[in-house]
Each structure stands twice: as structure tokens, then as C-alpha cells.
Amino acid sequence: MHSELQLFEVVDGLTRKKSFSPMVWRAKLALNHKGASYKTIPVTFLDIPVLIPKVCPNVTAPTVPTLKIADGEGLQDSMAIAEYVEKNYPKGPSIFGTTPCERNLQLFFDSYVSTRLHPAIQRLVYIEMHEDQDADNAAYFKFSREKGGKTLKELGGDQAQNLKELKENLGLIHSALLRSGGWITGEQPGWADFTLISAFIWFNSFSPQKFEEGILNAMDDQVLRSYWLKAQQLIV
Ligand SMILES: N[C@@H](CCC(=O)N[C@@H](CS)C(=O)NCC(=O)O)C(=O)O
Secondary structure, three states: OHHHOEEEEEEOOOOOOOEOOHHHHHHHHHHHHOOOOOEEEEEOHHHHHHHHHHHOOOOOOOOOOEEEEEOOEEEEOHHHHHHHHHHHOOOOOOOOOOOHHHHHHHHHHHHHHHHHHHHHHHHHHHHHHHHOOOHHHHHHHHHHHOOOOOOHHHHHOOHHHHHHHHHHHHHHHHHHHHHHOOEOOEOOOOHHHHHHHHHHHHHHHHOHHHHHHHHHOOOOOOHHHHHHHHHHHHOO
């Protein structure tokens, strides 16, 4: 059963090589952590609603990540995928920790990353995400994001303010890393780390310069840079 796992991941429309979605990366880091063997299926934004239901007909409102877990059966949602590998690959280190307390704190951290870092990162990369698409995917991206009436530039807002917000919200993460001296979850990385690293991958994929300024150089020490360097071993 395990050998047929297929992970749909969204890639940029220009090179079709850059896997950038933070939610896909959460799933990939969880699969890798458990040593699960899987194949990645790169798709562009426009491929998502066409290709995923073809392979996984049970997925009616497709998004990435989707993991094909059996013939015709897809599992949607990064958290559901992580839960699936945690349960089906009992060997190796745990993703969520071994006690309800560890799990709960990691989910709290997940919420912190999703609500305190993602919005500012999203505003910082709207333009670059659009620029890195081919014409059709660029038109889709612009149309879908501008539905609410604001242009991509307006959605991006004040870039200096976004960087300021990011820095403020990184403070607690920086303190946690300083205390742990390693991963957020201690000696082994876990779900909390996967959420943080995935947000960093997304940001760095579209704007290495703003990532350098907004994350790596946000604090006066090397804590975040060392963490990012350490995370490279997981990004495969
Ligand atoms: N909660 C879901 C989020 C899934 C989701 O929204 N994925 C985005 C990419 S990060 C997507 O598929 N977007 C398709 C689109 O924008 O057309 C998860 O964690 O997997």
C-alpha cells in the first residue's frame, strides 16, 4: 500500500519546478520525517481542479496537498496527511509527540504560525507569486485573488508595515528557539517545526531578498539564520 502514495504539489507556472506551498511542505516534511516513500506529482494552479479529481475521484473540491493513498482515493489537507502518516508509519520519531500535552502545544504553535506569520508573508509575496506564473496561471491567480475588489498591489499593502508586523510576531518564536537551542520541539523536529519551516520555504521561494531582511536579519543574533541552515537537511 505504501509504495503507491502520490503527493500532488503546486509548482510555479514558469519553471514548473518550484514547489512553494506552505501546506504542501507541511505534508512533505511529515512524510519525510516518517521515512514514507511517495512520488510527487507537480501541478500548476490551473491543473489542480483538472488532474486531482481524475486520479482521486473522491476529491470534489481539490486543493493541494492531496495525497493519493489508494486507487482512486485521495486524502486532502496537510494536517489530515500528517495524521495519516503518523498512524500508518508507527516506526521512527513521532510527528506530534507522544503525549496529549505535546500534541496540543504543537497545534497551538501551528495556529500561531498560520495566523501570525502567514498573513504578513502572503502580503509580502502577492506580486512575486503572480510574476512567477505563465500567462494563464497568472490570469487565474490575479482573478481569484482580486475577487474581493482589491488589486494584488492593494492586497500587498504597505511592505514596510508587513515587515514590521512579521518582526513583531517573530519575537516569541525567536525566544522559543533561543531556549531550545535546537528545534522548536527539542532534539527532534516535529509538527511545530514543519509549520515554521514551511512558511519560511514559501517566503524564500518568491522573495529571497525580503526573506533575508524579514526573517534571517530580523533579530540581532544568528538564531533564526542558524535554524534556517539546520532546516536545509529536511528540505529534500
Ligand atoms: N487547510 C488546507 C489548505 C489547502 C489549500 O488552501 N491549499 C492551497 C495552496 S496552499 C490551494 O490548493 N490553492 C488552490 C488555489 O488557490 O487555486 C491544508 O492545510 O491542506
